[in-house]
Amino acid sequence: MSKNPEPLRLDALQAACASCNLRELCLPMGLAPEAVERLDDLIGLRRRVRQGELLFDAGAPFEALFAIRSGFFKTTIGTEDGREQVTGFQMSGDLLGLDGIGPGRHDVRAVALEDSSVCVMPFASLERLAVDLPDLQRSLHRFMSREIVRDHGTILMLGTLRADQRLAAFLVGLLQRLSRRGYSSQALVLRMTRDEIGSYLGLKIETVSRMLGRLQDEAVIAVHQREVSVLQPERLRRLAEGAD
Amino acid sequence: MSKNPEPLRLDALQAACASCNLRELCLPMGLAPEAVERLDDLIGLRRRVRQGELLFDAGAPFEALFAIRSGFFKTTIGTEDGREQVTGFQMSGDLLGLDGIGPGRHDVRAVALEDSSVCVMPFASLERLAVDLPDLQRSLHRFMSREIVRDHGTILMLGTLRADQRLAAFLVGLLQRLSRRGYSSQALVLRMTRDEIGSYLGLKIETVSRMLGRLQDEAVIAVHQREVSVLQPERLRRLAEGAD
DNA sequence: CGTCTCCTTGAGGTTGGTCAAACCAGGTGG
DNA sequence: CCACCTGGTTTGACCAACCTCAAGGAGACG
Known part of the structure; x- marks a missing residue:
């Protein structure tokens, strides 16, 4: 079933960006x-990716950038010896x-966590077009740079925060990004498993579970x-900032 | 002393890249x-930066990229509440x-760890020039992308490795980069303090010291x-890969 | 010789990991 | 409708890794 070629869809030929409501968030x-x-x-x-399917695998030749129209992804990085870690979660408008x-070649593997x-x-065309359109060039640069900045945030989180603080930072970050997309900033549905959260935060699943429990207590x-709602936003934010 | 304006130097006007031996490593x-x-x-x-001086501070307006001709830097990221972490060490040819x-605005602070x-x-000029020179454009993209890939490596290290393995990974990484620049791949002089190593690796200084001790034992x-030489490269490499 | 910075070492505590068992929601099939 | 299975999750007891606190050492510099 997962190997079925996706049937051609009408919307695959529709005009894209001009009418896309993500215009102001995306490239x-x-x-x-x-x-x-x-x-x-x-x-x-456009390409549809079903929950659990790969958008691309690590090591695959790099040919295109992908802008998420809808859905939710995780990216993971792995090593020969089997270590694997989630490097990020991506949602609509992300590249x-x-x-x-x-x-x-792709450095990470991108997997859809819901139908997307x-x-x-x-990319070759994009690079060519960018020569003509300095604004596009700048936008591309901005996105790459933003990715670097985001990674720095992750590094800081992994290097300096305790387990409960990491979890708080994770939730705050997700909520922020969701609210920019029009969703609530008080509640969310987790698209990923505890295991994936743990992998992203450098924690074991049991610890994730315990810390969620503690924050709830x-x-x-x-x-x-998978539904989480925030009861004390201020306290959560302070925790995420590293407050004791 | 550190506030003295740098006197004009002859080499500040010399032709740069064409005669630079870092040409094949740099932009x-x-x-x-x-x-x-x-x-x-x-x-x-060109700009000279003395040991301990800032090349730029976090939050400062971004106006230019800097290519390191000689010397050694650290970049650190900080938060209001005083958490601070080293995000990387940079050497000649790095951007x-x-x-x-x-x-x-700059996201990180860049400090010279030796006279550099x-x-x-x-950057405005660079972006303009890149419109004319697709190869330059591509090179710039490559560098940004490489930074992202490097950060992913750091994330993987922080998320999955034990203290001794992190230290091994740190040393292996440094040696690799140094050897590409013509230095030995068996020995190096650390340009940074134990504290800075610890900050980069998400460890306390005592742990860094102990792990160095253990690897030596x-x-x-x-x-x-600050001099480190590798006696068993293969074992160090395996450790860095996460082998038990 | 004193002082400063950086580094090392030890004792003891905390955090998060490991291992094992049980739980729970959602599906499947009798 | 219920028994059973499955994947994901929770919980507890125990332990290892790393941190904290405190003391002392070693090199550089005036």
């Missing part, structure tokens, strides 16, 4: 309408594949399976 | 000679400031103050 951010139109031409197709530009759809932007959050 | 990597020449024009000046492109000299590349390395 075309701040571009002039004509520029957006040319970017549209470049986006040959996937930036790490492949340098080496020409992405815009495929062949202290009435900072309420947890029901 | 001009793989560029055609004409392109290198135009890049040279752009590099208005500093990439994280500032997106937000328009950098090429200043005003097991005759994997020999340590004399």
Whole structure:
């Protein structure tokens, strides 16, 4: 079933960015309408990725960047000896594949955590187009740079925070990004398992579970399976900032 | 003393990249000679940074990228509440400031760990030039992407390795980069303090000291103050890979 | 020779990991 | 409708790794 070729879909040929409500969050951010139109031409197709399927694997040749239209992904990095870690979670408007530009191969593996759809932007064309459109160039730079900044945040988290603080930082970060997309900033549904959260935070699943339990005991959050709601936003934020 | 303006130096006006022995490691990597020449024009000046001095501070407006000609830097990220962490160490041929492109302000603070000299590349000019020189564009992308990949490595290290393995990974990484620059791959002089190593690795100084001691006891390395030499490269490498 | 910074070493405590068992929600099939 | 299975999650007891606190050593510099 998972090997079935995706049947051609009507929307695969629709105009993209110009009518996309993620315009102001995604790569075309701040571009002039004509520029957006040319970017549209470049986006040959959309691709659907079902929950659990790979968008791309680590080591695969890098050919395109992917902009998430809808859905949710995780990226993981692995080593020969079997160590594996989640490096991030991506949602609508985020770009996937930036790490492949340098080496020409993907550095991470991208897996859909729910049924998703992405815009495929062949990188060679994108680079060519960017020569004509300095704004596009700048936007691309901004996205790469933002990825670096985000990674620095992750490094700081892993290097300096305790387990409960990491969890708080994780929740605060997710909520922030969700609220920018119009969702509540008080409640969310986790798209990933405890195990994946743990991998991202450098913790074991048992610790994740215990810390969620503790935060709940202290009435900072309420947890029901994958639904989390924040009861004391201020306290959660302070925890995430490293306050004792 | 540290506030003295640097006296004008002759070499501040010399042609740069074309005659630089870091050409094949640095931004001009793989560029055609004409392109290198135009890049040279752009590099208005060099800047010397003494040991302990800031190249730029976090939050400062981003105006230029810096290519390290000689010397050694650390970059640190900090938060209001005083947490601070080293995000990386940079040596000749490395680019500093990439994280500032997106937000328009530097995300990290760059401090020289020894007397250093950098090429200043005003970013606005660089971006303009890159429109004319697709190869330069590509090189810039490669560097940004490489930074992302490097950060992923750091994340993996912080998330999955034990203290001794982190230290091994740190040493292996440094040695690799040094050997690419013509230095020995068996021995090195640490440019940073134990404290800075610990900050980078997410460990306390005492743990760094103990782990260095342990690796020495097991005759994997020999340590004399800041000089480290590798006695069993293979074992060190395996440790760094996460082998038990 | 004193002082400063950086580093090492030891004793004891805390955090998070390991191992093992049980739980729970959602599906499947009788 | 219920028994059973499955994957994901929770919980407890125990332990190892790392941190904290405190003391002392070693080199550099005035």
